[in-house]
Amino acid sequence: MDILTSAKNAKTAAIKLAAVEATIKNQALKAIAEKLATDKKKILEANEKDLVNSGEMNIPTPLIKRLKFDAKKISDTIDGIYSLINLPDPVGVTLTARELDKELNLYQISCPIGVIGVIFESRPDALVQISTLCLKSGNAVLLKGGSEAANTNRVLADIIAEATEAVGIPNSWLHLLETREDVNDMLKMDEYIDLLIPRGSNAFVKYIMDHSNIPVMGHADGICHVFVDSDVDQKMALNIVIDSKCQYVAVCNALETLLVHEAVAQEFLPSLKEKMIHLGVKLLGCPRTTSIIDIAPATEKDWKTEYLDLILSVKVVATVEEAIDHINLYGSGHTDAIVTQNPDTANKFMSLVDSGNVLWNCSTRFSDGFRYGLGAEVGISTGKIHARGPVGLEGLVIYKWILKGSGQIVAPYADGTRSFTHHKLS
Amino acid sequence: MDILTSAKNAKTAAIKLAAVEATIKNQALKAIAEKLATDKKKILEANEKDLVNSGEMNIPTPLIKRLKFDAKKISDTIDGIYSLINLPDPVGVTLTARELDKELNLYQISCPIGVIGVIFESRPDALVQISTLCLKSGNAVLLKGGSEAANTNRVLADIIAEATEAVGIPNSWLHLLETREDVNDMLKMDEYIDLLIPRGSNAFVKYIMDHSNIPVMGHADGICHVFVDSDVDQKMALNIVIDSKCQYVAVCNALETLLVHEAVAQEFLPSLKEKMIHLGVKLLGCPRTTSIIDIAPATEKDWKTEYLDLILSVKVVATVEEAIDHINLYGSGHTDAIVTQNPDTANKFMSLVDSGNVLWNCSTRFSDGFRYGLGAEVGISTGKIHARGPVGLEGLVIYKWILKGSGQIVAPYADGTRSFTHHKLS
Numbered sequence: 012m013d014i015l016t017s018a019k020n021a022k023t024a025a026i027k028l029a030a031v032e033a034t035i036k037n038q039a040l041k042a043i044a045e046k047l048a049t050d051k052k053k054i055l056e057a058n059e060k061d062l063v064n065s066g067e068m069n070i071p072t073p074l075i076k077r078l079k080f081d082a083k084k085i086s087d088t089i090d091g092i093y094s095l096i097n098l099p100d101p102v103g104v105t106l107t108a109r110e111l112d113k114e115l116n117l118y119q120i121s122c123p124i125g126v127i128g129v130i131f132e133s134r135p136d137a138l139v140q141i142s143t144l145c146l147k148s149g150n151a152v153l154l155k156g157g158s159e160a161a162n163t164n165r166v167l168a169d170i171i172a173e174a175t176e177a178v179g180i181p182n183s184w185l186h187l188l189e190t191r192e193d194v195n196d197m198l199k200m201d202e203y204i205d206l207l208i209p210r211g212s213n214a215f216v217k218y219i220m221d222h223s224n225i226p227v228m229g230h231a232d233g234i235c236h237v238f239v240d241s242d243v244d245q246k247m248a249l250n251i252v253i254d255s256k257c258q259y260v261a262v263c264n265a266l267e268t269l270l271v272h273e274a275v276a277q278e279f280l281p282s283l284k285e286k287m288i289h290l291g292v293k294l295l296g297c298p299r300t301t302s303i304i305d306i307a308p309a310t311e312k313d314w315k316t317e318y319l320d321l322i323l324s325v326k327v328v329a330t331v332e333e334a335i336d337h338i339n340l341y342g343s344g345h346t347d348a349i350v351t352q353n354p355d356t357a358n359k360f361m362s363l364v365d366s367g368n369v370l371w372n373c374s375t376r377f378s379d380g381f382r383y384g385l386g387a388e389v390g391i392s393t394g395k396i397h398a399r400g401p402v403g404l405e406g407l408v409i410y411k412w413i414l415k416g417s418g419q420i421v422a423p424y425a426d427g428t429r430s431f432t433h434h435k436l437s
Numbered sequence: 438m439d440i441l442t443s444a445k446n447a448k449t450a451a452i453k454l455a456a457v458e459a460t461i462k463n464q465a466l467k468a469i470a471e472k473l474a475t476d477k478k479k480i481l482e483a484n485e486k487d488l489v490n491s492g493e494m495n496i497p498t499p500l501i502k503r504l505k506f507d508a509k510k511i512s513d514t515i516d517g518i519y520s521l522i523n524l525p526d527p528v529g530v531t532l533t534a535r536e537l538d539k540e541l542n543l544y545q546i547s548c549p550i551g552v553i554g555v556i557f558e559s560r561p562d563a564l565v566q567i568s569t570l571c572l573k574s575g576n577a578v579l580l581k582g583g584s585e586a587a588n589t590n591r592v593l594a595d596i597i598a599e600a601t602e603a604v605g606i607p608n609s610w611l612h613l614l615e616t617r618e619d620v621n622d623m624l625k626m627d628e629y630i631d632l633l634i635p636r637g638s639n640a641f642v643k644y645i646m647d648h649s650n651i652p653v654m655g656h657a658d659g660i661c662h663v664f665v666d667s668d669v670d671q672k673m674a675l676n677i678v679i680d681s682k683c684q685y686v687a688v689c690n691a692l693e694t695l696l697v698h699e700a701v702a703q704e705f706l707p708s709l710k711e712k713m714i715h716l717g718v719k720l721l722g723c724p725r726t727t728s729i730i731d732i733a734p735a736t737e738k739d740w741k742t743e744y745l746d747l748i749l750s751v752k753v754v755a756t757v758e759e760a761i762d763h764i765n766l767y768g769s770g771h772t773d774a775i776v777t778q779n780p781d782t783a784n785k786f787m788s789l790v791d792s793g794n795v796l797w798n799c800s801t802r803f804s805d806g807f808r809y810g811l812g813a814e815v816g817i818s819t820g821k822i823h824a825r826g827p828v829g830l831e832g833l834v835i836y837k838w839i840l841k842g843s844g845q846i847v848a849p850y851a852d853g854t855r856s857f858t859h860h861k862l863s
Contacts, residue, residue, distance in 0.1 A: 026765060030788045109810050115799060117809055124821050125791065205821045224646060226822050247844040254846030339452060361839050362456045365551065373541060373842025382850065383543055383838065384535050384859035395550050395631045396652050397823040400838040412809065412826040413787050416799025418673040420680030424808065433810035 012186075014196045017153060018126065018203035020183035025125045025151035027181040033100035035179050036147055042174040043143060044092040050170050051085055057162040058135065065159045073261070078159055080135040088139050091387060095143055098386050101404040102149045108436035112429065114417040116436060121408045123149035125205035128197050129389065130155045130219070132211050135163040140387050141208075142171050142185055148407035153197060153204065155188040198223035208390050208402075213317065228402060230393040232317045232343035233263030235375045238334040238360065240351035241274035247372065248350040249282060254374040255348065257290050261319045263391060264346050264368075264378045268314060268324045270334045273299070276327045280304045283325070292321045299327035314341040331356050335363045342366060344393040346378040346400075367393060367400035438612075440622045443579060444552065444629035446609035451551045451577035453607040459526035461605050466569055468600035470518040473565070476596050477511055483588040484561065491585045499687065506561040506589055514565050517813060521569055524812050527830040528575045534862035538855065540843040542862060547834045549575035551631040554623050555815065556645070558637050559583035564593050566813050567634075568611055572601065574833035579623060579630065581614040624649035634816050634828075639743065654828060656819035658743045658769035659689030661801045664760040664786065666777035667700035673798065674776040675708060680800040681774065683716050687745045689817060690772045690794075690804045694740060694750045696760045699725070702753045706730045709751070718747045725753035740767040757782050761789045768792060770819040772804040772826075793819060793826035 012020075047054070058080040065075050106119040127150045131137045138156055145152040156164040168187035176182050188194065197204065201224045209219040209229050216231040237255055239248045255266035271279055276299070284304045287294055295309035306325075313324040314337070328334045331349075338347050348370035349360040361369040368378040378400060380388025385403030392398050398406030423429040438446075473480070484506040491501050530547040537543055553576045557563045564582055571578040582590040594613035602608050614620065623630060627650045635645040635655050642657040663681055665674045681692035697705055702725070710730045713720055721735035732751075739750040740763070754760045757775075764773050774796035775786040787795040794804040804826060806814025811829030818824050824832030849855040 026789055026791055029791070111803070111808065111810065115803075220650060226652060226820070228822070244844070250844065250846055254848055258847050258851065357841075361837075363452055365452055365455070366837065368838045368840065370840040371842060373840055373845040374847050376847035377537070377541075377840055377842075377845070378838065382537065382847070382857065384537065384857065394652070395835050396654070397835075399835055409821055409823075409825055411787075411792065412794045412804065414794065414796040414799055414803055415783075416797060416803075418670070418676065419799040419803070420676055421684050421800050421802035421808070422680055425684060431808065431810065 014188060014193045015200070017183070017186040017188070018197070018200045021126045021151040021153055021186055022203045024181040024184040025123065028149050028151055028184050029102070029123045031149065031180065033102070036100070036149070037096045038178045039146060039175040039180045040092050040096050040143055042178050043139075043171050044089045046170045046174040047085060047089050047139070050166070051082065054080065054085060054163065054166050054170075055082070057166040060162045061160050068159075070159055074159065077132070077134045078157075078163075080163055084136055088136050091140060092143055095147055095386055098147070098404060101147070101408045106410055110434040110436050111414070111431050112419065113432070115419050116415050118413045118415070119410050120413055121410050124407060124409050126151045126153065126203055127407065128153045128204045128207045128225070130194055130207070130209045130211065132157055135160050135167055137210070138164050138167050139171070141389055142168075144387060144389050144404060144407060146175065146180070146184070148404050150407055151184040153186045153188060155194050155197070161189065195222075198225065201225045210390050226397070228392050228394060228398060228406070229390050230263060230343065230345055232393070233265070233345040233391075234267050234315065234317050234341065234343040235264055235345055236268050236270055236338050236342060236347045237266050237375065238270040238328075238331070238338070238347070238349045239272060239275060239279060240331060240349060240353065240356055241272040242353040242356065243272070243275055243350055244352060245275065245279055245282070248279065249286060251348065251350055251372070251374050252283065253286060253290065255376055256292060256323055257321070258374070258376050260321055262376075263317075264375050265319070266323065266375050267317055268326065268341070270326050270328050270337060271300075272331075272334075273327050273329050276300070276303055280325070287323065290321070292323050295322065295324045297326040300325045303327075317343070331360055335360060339363075339365050344395070345391065346370065346375045348373065348375050367391075440614060440619045441626070443609070443612040443614070444623070444626045447552045447577040447579055447612055448629045450607040450610040451549065454575050454577055454610050455528070455549045457575065457606065459528070462526070462573055462575070463522045464604045465572060465601040465606045466518050466522050468604050469565075469569060469597050470515045472596045472600040473511060473515055476592070477508065480506065480511060480589065480592050480596075481508070483592040486588045487586050494585075496585055500559055500585065503558070503560045504583075504586055504589075510562055514562050517566060518569055521573055521812055524573070524830060527573070527834045532836055536860040536862055537840070537857050538845065539858070541845050542841050544839045544841070545836050546839055547836050550833060550835050552577045552579065552629055553833065554579045554630045554633045554651070556581045556620055556633070556635045556637065557583070559586050561586050561589040561593055563636070564590050565597070567815055568594075568597050570813055570815050570830060570833060572606070572610070574830050576833055577610040579612045579614060581620050581623070587615065624651065627651045636816050652823075654818050654820060654824060654832070655816050656689060656769065656771055658819075659691070659771040659817075660693050660741065660743050660767065660769040661690055661771055662694050662696055662764050662768060662773045663692050663801065664696040664754075664757070664764075664773070664775045665698060665701060665705060666757060666775060666779065666782055667698040668777055668779040668782065669698070669701055670776075670778060671701065671705050671708070674705065675712060677774065677776055677798070677800050678709065679712060679716065681802055682718060682749050683747070684800070684802050686747055688802075689743075690801050691745070692749065692801050693743055694752065694767070696752050696754050696763060697726075698757075698760075699753050699755050702726070702729055706751070713749065716747070718749050721748065721750045723752040726751045729753075743769070757786055761786060764790050764792070770821070771817065772796065772801045774799065774801050793817070
């Protein structure tokens with residue numbers, strides 16, 4: 012099936028899916044979980060084929076690690092689906108209700124967005140997570156996974172489509188795209204696709220943003236900061252810096268630039284250096300930093316770089332305001348943390364740093380849909396409309412306005428013979 | 438000042454404005470209202486100049502009518518500002534609050550979007566309405582009005598900037614752009630501008646959407662439908678059709694295509710024709726329509742046309758499903774109404790029509806921010822993310838995630854030695 016037909020069918024399915032009741036969607040989720048268990052052997056075989064192919068193609072070890080979908084991961088994925096079933100349905104929620112006049116009532120009701128195009132990296136568990144989030148939120152989905160995972164993704168997509176369509180979910184609500192050309196075609200289909208969620212490298216996400224009129228939700232860079240204030244528990248600060256930088260270095264919410272208040276720099280930086288050398292982290296510093304500890308100098312480019320590696324740039328600042336200005340200038344609006352004992356300073360920082368996630372006395376690594384308790388996430392958004400930070404079920408719905416009347420026309424309100432009551436309905 | 442500097446300054450102002458308290462913002466709104474009253478003479482003189490210039494340039498009468506900003510309109514505008522003051526502050530609202538673990542609490546707090554670029558038609562009252570909505574929601578704004586209204590807009594923008602900056606609103610939160618080139622430059626400034634709201638012709642809005650990476654909120658077409666069901670009070674239906682089509686013909690929520698159930702077409706269409714001839718509305722019909730009443734035939738193109746004029750295309754359909762399919766295929770997702778006595782048919786229609794506003798037994802002309810009780814609107818969105826339908830204060834805010842800890846790091850949660858509580862905080 013060509014992609015245009017897939018997209019058209021997905022749009023038709025999306026309209027029907029928007030009206031499917033929560034119980035049916037939950038039955039469908041249960042059917043997916045059960046079929047993943049019964050078809051486990053088929054999944055493992057497909058994944059083995061992908062692993063062998065990737066080995067032959069000299070794909071880097073970290074990618075292969077992410078590609079592996081073993082019995083443990085299948086079981087975790089199934090657990091995730093049961094958690095999702097227990098979350099409340101995000102569709103059909105009355106957001107506001109207002110009487111405009113007698114027997115003329117306005118309701119703002121949450122509803123699915125429609126057709127979501129998701130382009131994701133090699134992890135096959137992402138396919139299941141994204142599809143099930145879309146299903147629960149009533150959205151049709153066009154999926155494109157990494158080509159390394161082609162066999163696994165094909166089996167998983169078939170399992171999901173078969174399991175859900177068997178219990179009454181509209182046919183064609185899920186399509187798996189197979190080629191890079193499909194992605195380029197998808198970018199032009201603003202008539203059928205309502206939202207794109209790209210997950211991948213910075214360059215890839217920027218490419219998508221630059222080449223489509225379809226709204227894009229996601230993040231290109233994750234240049235995250237920790238600011239160590241003057242009024243600080245230095246042991247806590249060091250602990251948070253280490254976890255933010257090292258707990259998982261290749262992820263978007265890892266620390267890239269450390270800002271240190273000048274009042275504590277003299278004492279803090281030497282202990283930082285000692286720990287970081289021990290952990291294999293290379294430090295780069297501003298002139299004030301390098302005058303205190305002997306490390307390589309940071310350049311202007313460093314402040315704008317997402318290393319995703321064991322490298323940390325360090326800058327000494329005179330005030331919390333300087334830290335805020337640095338973050339708003341060089342940051343990517345992803346996740347920024349302050350370590351301070353002073354609530355006023357913390358509140359100033361959290362109020363003026365213009366990022367989706369602003370943290371006080373904890374690690375940047377917490378900014379994540381699962382940790383935030385959103386169930387799971389389809390991605391993290393650094394955009395400033397619709398949804399910000401980790402995006403779970405609620406980021407996959409919008410609303411429609413429903414107005415129920417009894418024959419009212421506008422003319423008498425326009426000429427002033429009738430006026431609106433605008434009472435809130437409870 | 439060049440537009441790049443204006444945009445940079447607006448971004449700086451936006452960050453400060455996000456932290457300005459509601460009382461100050463309301464004081465600033467009051468200051469605008471008062472200065473509009475005291476500077477009334479200056480406004481009227483500037484508007485007179487614009488009216489004279491427009492007369493000389495042979496600008497069409499309806500445009501000149503919209504351009505006129507007389508004492509009555511100034512007084513209405515001032516009333517509107519006092520209504521806005523009385524609305525609750527949309528910023529700083531706690532949307533969700535969740536304990537992730539002991540002394541690790543997550544808050545989702547509403548905040549302004551940042552810098553909004555608004556391009557609007559000739560009405561000078563729109564400048565005041567948009568600026569005050571942006572101010573109340575804490576957003577900086579770059580404004581470009583119609584060149585016919587240049588003198589009036591300049592005076593109004595100066596009044597607003599002076600009044601607000603005198604009571605502590607950050608300098609440069611409002612900029613008036615003067616030329617068409619400014620608009621083209623603005624489209625490229627995705628680094629500084631967070632959202633564009635174009636208000637104008639279909640072609641203009643489409644141009645903006647096609648030429649910027651900045652998210653755009655608005656609508657190009659407003660192809661609105663009324664479906665007259667079989668189980669219908671025909672008098673009510675006719676009344677609603679007349680109001681939807683004729684109450685104000687040149688607006689986006691006016692009726693363009695009427696769909697009539699075949700069971701009532703034989704009786705309904707002749708009375709429709711009689712009324713419409715009387716009101717000067719030209720009717721175009723599908724073959725089944727023209728077999729019942731003698732009117733000109735509608736072509737495929739008519740179903741996709743927003744006339745904004747005294748023209749109405751009419752189609753006979755066999756079922757509510759055919760009506761829904763027609764609307765989802767040819768409509769623009771703006772506003773669509775059903776007239777029926779059958780609640781099941783109405784619910785099916787409102788659930789399956791994929792439009793921002795779905796109406797039952799009332800005129801399409803109700804879909805408007807003021808009538809909906811939103812205070813006012815910056816525009817109507819036919820997009821499917823962020824905000825849909827009339828967009829008031831709530832469409833001008835987003836949220837940030839604020840996480841307050843006491844030194845927590847991710848490592849123990851990742852290795853399973855600690856787990857999240859995820860309790861809802863009240």
